[in-house]
Amino acid sequence: MSAGDAAVAAGFERFYETLRRLTPRGPLSLTAASTLRRLERSGPHRLCELYAPEGISQPAMTQLVTRLEKEGLAERTSDPNDGRAVVVSITEAGREAVAHRREVRASALSELLHGLTPEQYETVVAALPALERLSDLAADRAS
Amino acid sequence: MSAGDAAVAAGFERFYETLRRLTPRGPLSLTAASTLRRLERSGPHRLCELYAPEGISQPAMTQLVTRLEKEGLAERTSDPNDGRAVVVSITEAGREAVAHRREVRASALSELLHGLTPEQYETVVAALPALERLSDLAADRAS
């Protein structure tokens, strides 16, 4: 690990805390929100495909899906090809919940962004593709 | 909120999840780690100065400090000028715990960073001051 990497890690460490506090406390837990976004982003998934990437145990995902279903944000369907499997998909209400959460965070963030100089703002925009890439790499590594 | 802001928010949203999963399971909760870093970063604090910026209730901070104290990562001192107050400070073991956690995250991140092109890496480094600034702005707004 280079010195540059360490600097990046240190910067990200603090920034992570900042982002964490930017969405105070909604009705959705961190994992719940993340799972809904995944379902929105890449469609229905079997339960067994969900828990590992979310970093929780299988029972935790079963419980989470049960909660989400109870609140009408996701639904269980049975896989016709595999009687054991449960296919989880996001509902319209789920999409709205995700959108609302995104909006709340975005507007809080927007307020902060206006405190940057135009040059600083540009550096952030310029870094977005790289951040996206890092997320892709992390997702690949997990699978 | 501009379209650019929305793009930044969307990018950060996913990146946040990536960072979250980069430190899998430690002995420290998110709040515990964040509080220790704060104590390391800006010295001893009274308990009442800690809970608000960490986004938890006062009893939660009392309990957290009790846990940290029990594990030897932080210590309570009484303020000679104010008998009600409790001053919390990080111990040497606490610093080590923070350093270790930082190292684990940094090495995982480092691996990802090597997947970037040099140009992308540069855009990330260039954005660091802006991210730092955003954290400062968020901290100001909270106080």
Place this chain on the structure above:
DNA sequence: CGCCGTACATAAGCTGGTGATATAAGTTGG
């Protein structure tokens, strides 16, 4: 001095996680 506000602690209860284990469906070798 008496009173109120402030700083912290305690209590009871909830949410969301864990590991161990049960159930039920698919898969496979003899």
Place this chain on the structure above:
DNA sequence: CCAACTTATATCACCAGCTTATGTACGGCG
């Protein structure tokens, strides 16, 4: 073609870490 094994999900008992409501002790002030 069925017994044994594996895989997918659910259930159970338990725990950590948060919440609100309330208790306690000290400080400042009229």
